[in-house]
Amino acid sequence: MSHDSIHSDGDAFMDHSTDNKGGDSMSTSSPDSELQYPTEDVPMEPQPTQAQALVTRVYPPPVPSCSMPQHDTLRNDLRLSRDDVSALEHDLEGFRVTLRARDAEIAELRDYKNRADAHMRWMDRELDDARADTREVRERAELHAQHAQRVEGSLRESLRESESALAKAKKLLGARTEELTVAQAFMVTADKFSVADVSRLVEQLNDDAYQCAVMVSDAVLAQREALAGRDPQEDTKEERKYVKEARELVVLVWGEDVVGRYEADIKKDGDTFLFETVVQSALVMRMKDIMQRMYLGKLEGVNKVLVNLWEGIKKTHENSIAKNWFSMMHTQLKGQRVENEDTLRRLVSLTCTAGYRIRDDGSPGSDLPVRLQEKLEEMTQKALKIKEMAAEGVLSAEIEVFAPKSRRSFDPERMEDAFAFEARGSSTVVRDANGKEKEKGENKTPIVVSTGLGVQCCLKGRSEVVLKCKVLLQSALETPEKDGVAAMPGIEPPD
Known part of the structure; x- marks a missing residue:
């Protein structure tokens, strides 16, 4: 094998070792003292077959031989590779620590996720239960709402009926209350005053009439005394005319017999007894007229209508209702102005027939008309007060002044x-020839005039005299004769 081929093979080996830095470990931990690399043309050992025995010995391929420089280079490269492997292993260990931390975090997150999933499943179950409960509650609420609507409709209908019934009841109550008020106004019988109170005031009014008559008599006598010896012919034509008219007026009321009698008594010896009783009678009859009349004006027809109405009510209703009607009627009519001109003229006419002459020269008795008018007004107010007490203050009985x-x-x-x-x-006791008193028989004695008012009370159809009226009888004016008594001239016995 040549040097170039060995170098190229060594470079290829280094490249291969460098490329495998990311692996777990080297295929060999330490090389032999002399590396041998197979050549390209070295045939590979045949792989054992299934028919071969498992203990068949396998021989490694032959290690190629190399030179020393190459060997050093390889060793140097190998050492560098080992450093790189150590660094890679250190980095790998850091990666493993990081990976374990990441795995722990992932496990914790998975556990948290599992717990969160379990909680979410529990929340879902609770939500489902809540939704089911809500649906059930909603259904019940809808049922209750429907029932409430039906009940509300029924209640509203009942309320409308009740309000209608209440309105009718209130209307009926108002009508009944008004009727009861009206009925109570007619049924009240509580008295503010007693019959005795009225009777006592009537007696005081009778005393006032007597005092007024004495005042008039004294004024007449005072003027007659001041004008004593004066010839009546000295009167002026107007005075004689007035005296004539006055006498005609007085005679028309009391009669010639009474007027002639008191004129003769005064002229003879200044006896004013009959004159005073006539003045009392004028006052008493006027006070009676004021207290008996319902209408005090000059229209007599109005008073007759009211009196007839009052008599009809008394006949058709019980006493309490009739008396309350009379009280209300009096309340409406009591504001009338009382005119006393006719009564004053009649009284002045009486004084003229007794010899009084109207003077404004300050002579004795000249102020009589003014004093008489004041006294008449005072008595009128007392009479109106008595009338009000009898009409409005005594509702349990009917009081009449007569x-x-x-x-x-x-x-x-x-x-x-x-x-x-x-x-x-006494007017009712006579004396016999021997001067002894004896009661008059059953003969009816006529009265000359009334000198005092009387009071009678009518309760539940029964009339009772509370205060007798005072009268002057004809027998009081009779003069004794040898054969008995002689009647007053001109006074005829009653029918």
């Missing part, structure tokens, strides 16, 4: 002889 007219028969159950204890003697 005073009989002239020439009525004396009724001891309702009337009282106002002068039974006067010096003139």
Whole structure:
């Protein structure tokens, strides 16, 4: 074998060893003292066949021979190759450490992944369960919602019916409340005042009438005394005309017999007894008229309509309802203005027939018309107060103020002889020829005038006199005669 062929073979071997640096290890750990390379023309040993024995000895190929320089070169190359192999093995060990660390990380990640997968599977199961529960809850909620809608519809219908029934009930309640209020307004029987309170004020009003009559009588006598000796012919034409008209007016009311009697008494000895009773009668009858009339205006037809209406209500309704109606009616009518011009004119006419003359010269009694007007207004206000108390303050009973007219028969159950204890003697007791007193018989005694108001109370169809009216009887004016008593001229007995 030539040197060039050996060199080329050595280069090929080095190239082969360099190319196998990435392998696991060298095919041989240490070469023999002398390397022998097979030549190209060396035939390969035949491979044993199955028929050959397993213990057949195999002979290596012959190692080619080389020169010393080549051998050194090969050794040097081999040493370098070993260094490279060591470096490669060191790198390989680092790669293995890195690979083991990577494998540990991969294993840890796989374990984490497995746990994550298990957790995800558990979460999926929980999610499936939750979805199933949610579906079940949703289905139940839908069922409940449908049921709630049905119930709501039913409740709304019931609510509408209830609201309709409530509205009807409220309307009915309002109507019944209004009816009850109206009924209570007519059924209230609580009294603010008693019948005794009304009776006491009526007695005070009677006293005022008496005091006013005395005031008028004193003024008349004072003027007559001041004008004593004066000839009546000295009166002016207007005064004589006024006196004439006044006397006609007075006679029309009380009659010629009464007027002539008190004129004669005053002219004879200044006796004003009958005159005072007539003045009292004028005041008393006016106060009675104020308290009895429902309408105080001058339209008499209006008062008649109201009185007829009141009488009809009393007949068709029980006392409490009728009395409450009367109270409400009085409340609406009590604001009327009371006109006393006719009464004042009548009183002044009485004074003129008694000899009084209207003067404004400051003479005694000249201020009588003004004082009389003030007194009449004061008594009117008291009468209105009594009327209000009887109408609005006493609802349990009907209270009536009464005073009989002239020439009525004396009724001891309702009337009282106002002068039974006067010096003139009782109107119902007479004296015989020996001067002894005895009761008058069953003969009906006529009254001359009423001098005081009476009060009667009607409760549940039963009438009771609470205060008897005061009257002047004809017998009080009779004069004693030898054969008995003589009646007052001009006074006829009652029918």
